[in-house]
Amino acid sequence: MNTSKSAGEIRLIRLDRIEVLNPRERGSRVFEEIVRNIKTIGLKKPISVTPRIDASGAEKYLLICGEGRLKAYQALGEEEIPALVVDVPDEDAFIMSLAENIARRQHHPLELLSGIRQLLDRGYTIRSIAEKTGLNHCYVQQICNLLRMGEERLLIAVESGGIPINVAVTIAGAGDDDKAVQAALQEAYESGALRGRQLTLARRVIDKRQRLGRAAGRTSTTKHSHISTTTVIRTYQDEVKRQTALVRKAEFSQQKLLLVVGALRQLLCDENFVNLLRAEALTTMPKYLAERVWPNGSHA
Incomplete structure (x- = not known):
């Protein structure tokens, strides 16, 4: 053939x-x-x-x-x-395939990271990776630095548009020192690099990074297994706090509702108030509230 x-x-x-x-x-x-x-x-x-x-x-x-x-x-x-x-030779075919995946408009974050990592492992320089993928040279350099540091959680947040690359680099530079990480986060907020949803997402990523390690998903390091018990306990404690807060909020709402119902019952016993409501054509109220003001179904 x-x-x-x-x-x-x-x-x-x-x-x-x-x-x-x-x-x-x-x-x-x-x-x-x-x-x-x-x-x-x-x-x-x-x-x-x-x-x-x-x-x-x-x-x-x-x-x-x-x-x-x-x-x-x-x-x-x-x-x-x-x-x-x-x-084309095998090497060129591999690079063309990688570059095609990376350059797609809607690639998955992990695909980009995997593609760049494979190019690095094959000995390609940052400049050549940028040229082959069409990505900005500075962006690729920062991505490669984070890859070498094993900062997968930060990288995924960057590629998902959650946090800016420069903020991820600053956080990674703080290492595992919690005070330094929080200081980096505060600096990013004060400079305007993080705002609103991004700040919330950054805090979540940092929390997971501290509890579960820098690697994401199943690629978590041994550190993950060492702290798994602590993580379970902390997660349980956080859930208890959340449930307690919900109960308190529900009790507070119930107290306010009882106060409103009691006040309405007293007011509706006042004929002048009832006549005023009728004059303003305010003769109905929400069913949920009416059932509590008139539990027997009768009203003035």
Whole structure:
């Protein structure tokens, strides 16, 4: 079989011959939209692949770009898909696939971090990563610094738009010193870098960082296992405090309601007050309140 393909040649490729280089997760809603669009108007842009020969001598292809479209074709029961065939080395194919994932308008935060980390592990410089991904050089440098420090929680907050990158760098620079971290947070607030929802989110991230470690999710460090018991106790205590506060709030609201009901009963016994209400056409009240003022259903 002839495997010599000219760059940019579009061919129909069997789906079972395509191997995904950098598989990634995609929300079900987004995927359903891709499938619906392809079913309605067809494939607007072919996927990109590069040809290879497997151990048995058969031709296969490495997917560079278009995993969503490929899976959509599989979901629709298709056997072949239009593909732009480019002849590039393994390293270039890997980088092109990573860059495509990172440069997407709506990538997942963890995908960006994973992509940059893989490029770092392969020996790429910050400048070359910025050039290949189209990201700002300073931004990539700060991301790489946080990656080297293992600050995954801060990084996810940055990529989600929760807190600015410079604030994350300042917090990371404070290390595990709680006073220094709080001072960094206060400085960010006073400078206007953190406001409103961002400040609230930053406090939550810092709290999780202190309790669960810098790594996020299942990648948490050993520190997580060392403090798991303490974490459970603290979580329980926090929940008890929250429930106690809710009970107090409910009791206070009930006292105010009883006061209002008592006052209304006294006023409604005053004929002059009742006549005034009638003159102003205020002869009804909310059912919830009326049932408490007149528990037997009778009223003046």
